[in-house]
Amino acid sequence: MKKVAVLGATGSIGGNTLDVIARHPQRFRATVLTANRQVAALAELCVRHRPELAVIADPALEGELSRRLAAAGVRCDVASGHQAITDAAAGTLCDTVVAAIVGAAGLDSTLAAAQAGKHLLLANKESIVMAGALLLEAVRVGGGALVPVDSEHNAVFQCLPGGRPELTRSGVRRLILTASGGPFRGRTRAELAGITPDQACKHPNWVMGRKISVDSATLMNKGLEVIEAHHLFGAPADAIDVLVHPQSLVHSMVEYVDGSVLAQLGNPDMRTAIAHALAWPERVESGVPSLDLAACAPLAFEAPDLSTFRCLALAYQALRAGGDSPAILNAANEVAVEAFLAGALPFLSIADVVESVLTELPGQAVVDVGALCERDRIARASARRVLQHAC
Numbered sequence: 132m133k134k135v136a137v138l139g140a141t142g143s144i145g146g147n148t149l150d151v152i153a154r155h156p157q158r159f160r161a162t163v164l165t166a167n168r169q170v171a172a173l174a175e176l177c178v179r180h181r182p183e184l185a186v187i188a189d190p191a192l193e194g195e196l197s198r199r200l201a202a203a204g205v206r207c208d209v210a211s212g213h214q215a216i217t218d219a220a221a222g223t224l225c226d227t228v229v230a231a232i233v234g235a236a237g238l239d240s241t242l243a244a245a246q247a248g249k250h251l252l253l254a255n256k257e258s259i260v261m262a263g264a265l266l267l268e269a270v271r272v273g274g275g276a277l278v279p280v281d282s283e284h285n286a287v288f289q290c291l292p293g294g295r296p297e298l299t300r301s302g303v304r305r306l307i308l309t310a311s312g313g314p315f316r317g318r319t320r321a322e323l324a325g326i327t328p329d330q331a332c333k334h335p336n337w338v339m340g341r342k343i344s345v346d347s348a349t350l351m352n353k354g355l356e357v358i359e360a361h362h363l364f365g366a367p368a369d370a371i372d373v374l375v376h377p378q379s380l381v382h383s384m385v386e387y388v389d390g391s392v393l394a395q396l397g398n399p400d401m402r403t404a405i406a407h408a409l410a411w412p413e414r415v416e417s418g419v420p421s422l423d424l425a426a427c428a429p430l431a432f433e434a435p436d437l438s439t440f441r442c443l444a445l446a447y448q449a450l451r452a453g454g455d456s457p458a459i460l461n462a463a464n465e466v467a468v469e470a471f472l473a474g475a476l477p478f479l480s481i482a483d484v485v486e487s488v489l490t491e492l493p494g495q496a497v498v499d500v501g502a503l504c505e506r507d508r509i510a511r512a513s514a515r516r517v518l519q520h521a522c
C-alpha cells in the first residue's frame with residue numbers, strides 16, 4: 132500500500148491524481164491533502180478520501196477547515212502554513228509525494244520530498260526549472276526516485292531504457308517534445324493583440340489550471356518543458372527539439388543514433404502519466420479510454436512559430452545562458468502571467484516583461500536554495516517595475 136501526499140489536491144493534477152488513487156484502494160491511499168485557499172474544496176476532498184492530514188496554506192483558513200471537517204464527521208489532523216506543507220512532504224505519513232502545487236510556491240515542498248527520499252511524482256515544473264541541479268542532487272542524496280508527470284517528460288521517460296540513463300551512452304540523438312501549439316496556433320502577432328484571459332485559458336485539448344493554460348497559449352509552457360527536459364534527462368539545449376502536434380496524441384519522442392524514433396501515444400488525459408508514475412515500474416488501470424487512431428488520423432506535425440510565440444525562444448535563451456537564468460525567466464513569467472490574468476497586461480507583453488528582466492539580470496552561478504530564492508525575489512521586483520512602465 133503506497134501512502135500518497137497530494138500537494139495541490141484541489142487543482143487539476145490533484146483531482147486527476149485522486150481519481151486514479153480512488154480506482155485502486157488496495158494499492159494507494161491519499162494520506163495527506165493540501166491546498167492554498169480553497170477550503171471548501173479541500174474539506175470535500177477529505178470527506179471523500181479520508182486522509183490522515185489536511186493542510187491549508189493560508190493560516191487564516193485553518194479554523195474554517197477544522198469546523199467544516201468536524202461538521203462532516205471527518206477525523207483527520209489539520210495544519211496550516213507554507214512550512215506545514217513542506218513538513219508534510221517530508222513526514223512519515225507518506226512514502227509517495229505528488230508535487231502538484233503551481234509555481235515557485237511548490238519549490239520547498241518538492242525539495243523536502245526529494246531530500247526525504249520519497250517516491251516523487253513531479254508535476255510542478257517550475258521547481259525543476261528554478262532549481263534543477265539542486266533538486267536532482269536532493270533526489271540522489273535522499274535515495275528516492277523522481278518520475279515525471281508532465282506528459283511530455285513522462286513520455287520521454289517511457290521511451291528511454293531504464294527511464295533516465297546517460298543519454299549519449301544510450302545512443303540517444305535528440306529528444307522531441309511535442310506541443311499542441313495552444314489555442315492561438317497559426318495566428319499572427321496582430322491577431323493576438325486583444326486576447327483576454329478567458330480566451331487564453333481555453334485550451335483545445337487539455338483542461339488545466341489557469342497559469343499553465345496561459346503558459347500553453349504563449350508557448351512558455353513548452354519553454355519551461357525544454358528546461359525541465361534538460362535537467363531530467365541531461366540533454367543539452369541543442370538536443371531538445373520542439374514539434375507542434377495539434378492533436379496531442381503523440382506526447383513526445385526520443386530519436387536514437389540509428390534513426391529509430393520511439394514515441395509514447397495516448398489520449399490527452401493526464402491520468403495516463405499520473406497512473407504510470409504512481410505505479411512505476413508496474414502498470415495500473417487509469418480510467419483513460421483506448422486510443423482510437425483510425426478516428427484521429429491523419430496526425431499533423433509542424434515547426435513552432437518562434438517569432439510570434441517569443442516565450443519559447445526566450446526559454447531556450449535562458450537555458451543556454453545557464454546559471455540561474457531559468458529561475459529569473461520563471462519568476463518574471465509568473466509575475467507577467469498573474470498580471471495578464473488580472474487584466475493588467477496585454478497578452479503579447481508577457482514576452483516583453485520576461486525579456487526585459489532577463490536582460491536586466493544576467494545569470495549567476497547557483498549556490499544554494501537560499502541564494503536562488505533571493506534571486507527569485509529580485510527578479511519578481513524587476514518584473515513589477517517593468518509592468519509599471521508597460522501599463
Ligand code: NAD
Binds near residue numbers: 216232256282341342
Ligand atoms: P491548478 O491551478 O489547477 O492547481 C494548483 C494547486 O496548487 C491547487 O491545489 C492550489 O490550491 C495549490 N496552490 C496554489 N498556490 C499555492 C501556494 N502558494 N501554496 C500552496 N498551494 C498552492 O494547477 P494545475 O494545472 O493542477 O498545475 C499544477 C502544476 O502541475 C503546475 O506546476 C503545472 O505546470 C503542472 N502541470 C499541470 C498539468 C495539467 O494538465 N494541469 C500538466 C503538466 C504539468
Ligand code: MG
Binds near residue numbers: 281282283356
Ligand atoms: Mg506538459
